[in-house]
Amino acid sequence: ATERAKSRFKALNDTAVAMLSEVHIDKDAPVKRYFASAGAMLRQARQYLQQNDIENGFVMLNRFCTYFITKLPEHPNFSSKDASAERKKYKAEASSAMDECTKLKSLLLRQFEEEEEQQQAAAAQAEAGGAP
Numbered sequence: 001a002t003e004r005a006k007s008r009f010k011a012l013n014d015t016a017v018a019m020l021s022e023v024h025i026d027k028d029a030p031v032k033r034y035f036a037s038a039g040a041m042l043r044q045a046r047q048y049l050q051q052n053d054i055e056n057g058f059v060m061l062n063r064f065c066t067y068f069i070t071k072l073p074e075h076p077n078f079s080s081k082d083a084s085a086e087r088k089k090y091k092a093e094a095s096s097a098m099d100e101c102t103k104l105k106s107l108l109l110r111q112f113e114e115e116e117e118q119q120q121a122a123a124a125q126a127e128a129g130g131a132p
Contacts, residue, residue, distance in 0.1 A: 005112035009105065012055060016062035023071055031077040035086040038068050042093055054111065058104040061097045068094045 001009075025034065045060030068090050072078050078087065 001109040002113055002116060004116055005109050008112045009109055012059060012108065013062065016059040017066050020063060020066050020071060023067070025071055025074040027074075027076050029075075031072075031075045031080070031083050032086070034072050034075055034078075035083070035090060038064060038072065038090050041067060042090075042097070045097070054104060054107055058101060058108060061101050061104070065094050065097050065101065 041060055041064040045057050045064060048054075048057035048060055072090075077083055
């Protein structure tokens with residue numbers, strides 16, 4: 001991948017994770033509320049991907065994985081017996097989502113490179129067309 005495509009992907013990845021740095025887990029709130037948020041992120045990611053919006057789909061999948069892996073375990077009831085079924089469900093979803101993020105990364109890098117090539121070709125054509 002070109003440096004420009006890599007830089008664009010890094011910015012997209014940073015966008016996915018940055019928002020979560022603002023998230024604070026309220027230990028007094030029910031853990032089910034946080035699992036519901038994880039589910040909403042996953043549904044939104046799937047919706048974006050279904051609409052072929054790969055960039056936003058990647059951002060939401062990445063956000064879901066980061067949220068589930070780094071934020072949710074901060075809740076004292078995350079490992080409780082009551083949360084066991086949801087924890088197992090979302091653990092499997094996170095594993096699948098991480099694999100999907102890897103595939104989407106390749107797709108996005110290719111897409112960014114193609115867009116860059118098209119922009120360069122259009123600029124060269126405009127420059128050639130503008131010359132006497």
